Amino acid sequence: MKAIRVRQFGGPEVLQLEEVPDLHPGQKQVLVRVKAIGVNPTDTYTRSGTSRRPPLPYTPGIDAAGIVESVGDGVTGVKVGARVYLSGTISGAYAEQALCLEEQAHPLPEKISFAQGAAINVPYATAYRALFQLAKATPGETVLIHGATGGVGIAAIQLARAAGMKVIGTGGTERGRNLAIEQGAHHVLDHRAPNYLDEIRPLTQGRGVDVILEMLANVNLDMDLKALAMGGRVVVIGSRGRIEIDPRDAMTRDASILAMLLFNISQTQASSIHAALVAGLENGTLRPVVGKEIPLAEAPRAHREIMEPGTYGKIVLIP
Numbered sequence: 001m002k003a004i005r006v007r008q009f010g011g012p013e014v015l016q017l018e019e020v021p022d023l024h025p026g027q028k029q030v031l032v033r034v035k036a037i038g039v040n041p042t043d044t045y046t047r048s049g050t051s052r053r054p055p056l057p058y059t060p061g062i063d064a065a066g067i068v069e070s071v072g073d074g075v076t077g078v079k080v081g082a083r084v085y086l087s088g089t090i091s092g093a094y095a096e097q098a099l100c101l102e103e104q105a106h107p108l109p110e111k112i113s114f115a116q117g118a119a120i121n122v123p124y125a126t127a128y129r130a131l132f133q134l135a136k137a138t139p140g141e142t143v144l145i146h147g148a149t150g151g152v153g154i155a156a157i158q159l160a161r162a163a164g165m166k167v168i169g170t171g172g173t174e175r176g177r178n179l180a181i182e183q184g185a186h187h188v189l190d191h192r193a194p195n196y197l198d199e200i201r202p203l204t205q206g207r208g209v210d211v212i213l214e215m216l217a218n219v220n221l222d223m224d225l226k227a228l229a230m231g232g233r234v235v236v237i238g239s240r241g242r243i244e245i246d247p248r249d250a251m252t253r254d255a256s257i258l259a260m261l262l263f264n265i266s267q268t269q270a271s272s273i274h275a276a277l278v279a280g281l282e283n284g285t286l287r288p289v290v291g292k293e294i295p296l297a298e299a300p301r302a303h304r305e306i307m308e309p310g311t312y313g314k315i316v317l318i319p
């Protein structure tokens with residue numbers, strides 16, 4: 001089969017398509033014929049060697065969707081031929097085949113395409129964890145999704161809207177902001193416009209927002225604290241550098257700064273998240289948005305494009 005292999009950490013060009021031996025499932029493992037692969041910003045951090053450093057060579061990728069080709073001994077809950085989306089793999093997702101643990105394979109409803117299936121795990125699990133498990137957002141609260149046009153942002157809009165929250169999203173382009181409105185945001189703001197968070201007070205009758213999901217904390221965290229309501233919570237999801245904040249902004253509001261890495265969740269938390277996501281996919285409230293499909297061989301292009309501004313849904317690789 002064909003797979004992308006990384007033999008040294010570096011720029012997008014280190015993603016090389018190679019012929020590798022077919023995979024076979026071991027005990028409690030599932031072998032999936034991959035139909036689509038989700039590209040996440042974290043794949044680029046691993047490739048460049050700036051975050052986790054897997055032993056070289058490795059096949060990148062966490063998220064994929066496909067059809068179960070075979071199962072190992074001891075697998076009871078996943079059947080050959082089933083459509084599945086994956087929440088992680090053992091062998092790497094950027095390939096024609098992927099091995100995963102039984103608990104990493106989740107049913108993919110018929111109405112969700114494989115490309116959409118590849119856009120579920122990291123974005124939706126992150127948005128769900130931030131919104132419900134950490135911020136404990138409740139119906140009727142107002143949520144600012146600071147970076148609403150990308151994978152996590154769109155997932156968060158759909159989850160928050162379905163749960164009865166008032167949703168304000170931000171985007172850097174008109175096309176992205178229109179997408180956020182289509183996906184259920186009640187209001188959108190331009191995070192490239194000067195003083196755009198001044199609009200938060202009039203939009204919330206002067207209260208501020210209850211919850212902020214923050215995709216670029218190194219730019220926004222100081223402003224976020226000033227936009228919160230009493231008892232407000234910020235969840236830091238993305239950050240690419242340092243920032244200075246004024247702790248008094250948090251003190252005066254009894255505010256909380258929360259932060260997360262999806263890699264830190266327990267199996268129990270993951271099972272709960274995916275049960276909720278599968279229900280949302282089945283009842284139609286969750287509809288992953290694929291912005292671009294790119295052939296697997298062009299993975300370097302996908303890694304360049306995901307780090308560019310002007311996001312519009314997910315980038316998905318097709319083997």
Ligand SMILES: NC(=O)c1ccc[n+]([C@@H]2O[C@H](COP(=O)([O-])OP(=O)(O)OC[C@H]3O[C@@H](n4cnc5c(N)ncnc54)[C@H](OP(=O)(O)O)[C@@H]3O)[C@@H](O)[C@H]2O)c1
Nearest residue numbers: 041146147148149150151152171172238260261262310311
């Ligand atoms: N903590 C975790 O476990 C975890 C999990 C998943 C993702 N993340 C991180 O969260 C971030 C978003 O992930 P993603 O998958 O949604 O990435 P993505 O699809 O590439 O989207 C990036 C988002 O950031 C927005 N953005 C750009 N400039 C911004 C600004 N000044 N203020 C607010 N938002 C801004 C983009 O908006 P425009 O392009 O419209 O300007 C877009 O909505 C990334 O940094 C990623 O590494 C963390």
